[in-house]
Amino acid sequence: MNTEEKFKRYVLPSYGRFPISIVRGQGSRLWDSEGKCYLDFCAGIAVCALGHCHPVVTEAIRKQSEVLLHCSNLYRIPQQADLAEFIVNKCMQLPGKVFFGNSGAEANDGMIKMARRFGHRRPAADGSPRYEVLTFLKSFHGRTLGSMSATGQAKIQKEFDPMLPGFRYLEFNNLEAISHAIRKETVAIMLEPIQGEGGVNVCDPDFLMGVYQLCQKHDLLLLIDEVQCGFGRCGELMAWRAINPDVRPDGISWAKALAGGLPMGAFWTSDRSINDEGTPLSSIMDAGSHGSTFGGNPFCSTVALTVLREIVAQHLPERAKKIGPQIRATIESWGLPVISKCRGLGLLIGIGLNAQCLPTEEGKTPASIVVEALRKEGLLSVPAGPETVRLLPPLNVSDDEIEQALSIIKKTLKQFNA
Ligand SMILES: *Cc1c(COP(=O)(O)O)cnc(C)c1O
DSSP, X not given: OOHHHHHHHXXXXXXXXXXXXXEEXXXXXXXXXXXXXXXXXXXXXXXXXXXXXXXXXXHHHHHHHTTOSOOOTTSOOHHHHHHHHHIIIIIIOSSXXXXXXXXXXXXXXXXXXXXXXXXHHSOOTTSOOOOEXXXXXXXXXXXXXXHHHHOBOHHHHTTOOSOOSSEXXXXXXXXXXXHHHOOTTEEEEEEOSEETTTTOEEOOHHHHHXXXXXXXXXXXXXXXXXTTTTTTTTSSSSHHHHHOTTOOOSEEEEOXXXXXXXXXXXXXXXXXXXXXXXXXXXXXXXXXXXXXXXXTOHHHHHHHHHHHHHHHHTTHHHHHHHHHHHHHHHHHHTOOTTEEEEEEETTEEEEXXXXXXXXXOTTOOHHHHHHHHHHHTTEEOEEOSTTEEEEOOOTTOOHHHHHHHHHHHHHHHHTOOO
């Protein structure tokens, strides 16, 4: 039985997969089982920030695997402490504490639990606990019951109802809508600085500031989902800082790029005080309140710290800040009718498509048609919503590789001029 047949027979068909089997990676390139080489501008959907099999990461994996993989959070784990210190001091640069799990959805679930507990500690005026988290249309927060319920997209929730109660979805970048929506039950506002899955929609700096001010005014938590955009991709280590450095979040979630391909998620909670006694927000998640068997184990923690240090040492956020706008400007300068607009921040880039320039195919979106055409030409990308092609190259992609990718994109998109 070949891989295709085994998938049909043994693997849950929950993904629409491209008809190739990936067998090897190096830097910004992947190879399939037929030996075809691809430029990887998907990077495991923003996971492989240092590209594939980076020597520093491979060495960290080899070394730690000979010492200790796992021991449990029953004990202190020095590598977890070192990683948390780096995230708080180097990445967040704000006092707070970190919890480690295994994925983005799980990180968001943890933040939502924290918000609900905060709603008990700081209830509504009548003493009833607050629990409602306002999120946004076209958001994506994950596939667990909690994070799916937070996600403002009907297609993600289809036939999995009832959703977890306590979420409402508002229009992104519309401050007016939020101020009307806040009510006695509301305890938090949660957003992505850039909606990745929802179409590469960048948060307005004024909107982010407005949300922050509404949170302060109504005693709400500001929760930021940086699962996709965090750790340098958007031109700063933290994407919210690339958008508006003057806001002060209460919680941040991460995953994708954090451990360079090993499964790891995390969320940070501010140490700001939540009452007159100076109780820090982070302290409400006390012993027994939350947990994860694998979360923050010595192996994933060491590798994650290696990845984050390398991102900083190689100045990769600065590089993303510089080359992202150049890539977008180049793509727009072609003036191709099929391209409506190029959006994004740093190396999270969305090429908006004009659907009328593309053929209509049963079960296919304009974005999936273009992504498949690019793949055939040797470039991997990923759709973001129905009409946007997303580019997420490794942060250390070379100038040469960018030029090759741009030439493939130009050549491929030129075909769609109907
Ligand atoms: C990918 C993603 C998630 C979910 O992460 P998983 O690791 O797949 O659970 C959540 N939020 C955002 C913004 C994402 O891009």
